[in-house]
Amino acid sequence: xxxxxxxxxxxxxxxxxxxxxxxxxxxxxxxxxxxxxxxxxxxxxxxxxxxxxxxxxxxxxxxxxxxxxxxxxxxxxxxxxxxxxxxxxxxxxxxxxxxxxxxxxxxxxxxxxxxxxxxxxxxxxxxxxxxxxxxxxxxxxxxxxxxxxxxxxxxxxxxxxxxxxxxxxxxxxxxxxxxxxxxxxxxxxxxxxxxxxxxxxxxxxxxxxxxxxxxx
Numbered sequence: 001x002x003x004x005x006x007x008x009x010x011x012x013x014x015x016x017x018x019x020x021x022x023x024x025x026x027x028x029x030x031x032x033x034x035x036x037x038x039x040x041x042x043x044x045x046x047x048x049x050x051x052x053x054x055x056x057x058x059x060x061x062x063x064x065x066x067x068x069x070x071x072x073x074x075x076x077x078x079x080x081x082x083x084x085x086x087x088x089x090x091x092x093x094x095x096x097x098x099x100x101x102x103x104x105x106x107x108x109x110x111x112x113x114x115x116x117x118x119x120x121x122x123x124x125x126x127x128x129x130x131x132x133x134x135x136x137x138x139x140x141x142x143x144x145x146x147x148x149x150x151x152x153x154x155x156x157x158x159x160x161x162x163x164x165x166x167x168x169x170x171x172x173x174x175x176x177x178x179x180x181x182x183x184x185x186x187x188x189x190x191x192x193x194x195x196x197x198x199x200x201x202x203x204x205x206x207x208x209x210x211x212x213x214x215x216x
Contacts, residue, residue, distance in 0.1 A: 008073045009066035010129055023064050031059040031138050032157060039145040047103045048143070050095055056142070057128050057135040065130035071095070072129045083177050085126035094125045102143065111147035112198065116191035118143045120176040137162055144194065154204045158197045168193050 014020040034056070058069035071091050078085065086094060098121045102114055109117075119140035126132050137159035144158070145151040162169045172190035179186035203214040 008070040008129065010074075011066050013063050013066055020064060023062075027060055027062055027064070028134075030062075031056065031134070034059055035138060035142045035145065035157075036151045038142060039151040042146050048099050048146075050092070050099065052142075053095065053122070053127070053135065053139060056138045057131050060134040060138065061128075061131035067129040068131075070129075071127045074129070076126055076129065078126070081174075081177075083124065085124075091125060091127045095127055098122065098125065106147070111144050112191050112195045113187070114147055115140045115144035115194050116172075116187040117185075119194070120173060120187050120190050123173055124177065124180070134159075140194070144198070152198075152201045152205060154201045154208075156201070156204070158194060158201065161197045161200060162193075 012020075014023055038052075054069050054071070061068045072088050074088055076085050098118070101121075102118060105114065105117075119136055122136040122139055123132060128135065141158050156164075172187075172193050175189040176187045206212075206214040
């Protein structure tokens, strides 16, 4: 017998757009600090789990949406996208499948491929009522940092660089979605994007260290 998940509160918790922007900025800083702390304290062999995802989402939407820290328990639609997220009853199982894939491929696939898969798959599952994009970008970056064994010490993270120019990110998600509709797992376009943005990060670090531009 299936057990219906607990009721997930919906709606917004902020008063106006100005407060929302302030909360998003604050939450982004806190979420980034969590990623850096996790990357520094993570133990080799420690598996990725659903609690980590829930915490990333809670930090992203705390005091913005009432669903903070909960998987959705209802239908969602995506405006401007051909993708229809799966039924909410399937969300926990799909999240576990995603995490199993990442944990099993951890020492097989390169960091950029694992990060690209996490980015696309979490967006595809769309497991929350709010904060899916921010959580997917944060989770993908955390996967990259954990697999590398450190967080690159630079001013702008990959999630921040994506937000500055979203079109390549949306194109990469669409390409992976199309491949999946054809029963193929292909996140190569997302991996290429993440690789390029990682190169930008490392070039920025090189410039900070040397004062000289790095030719990519």
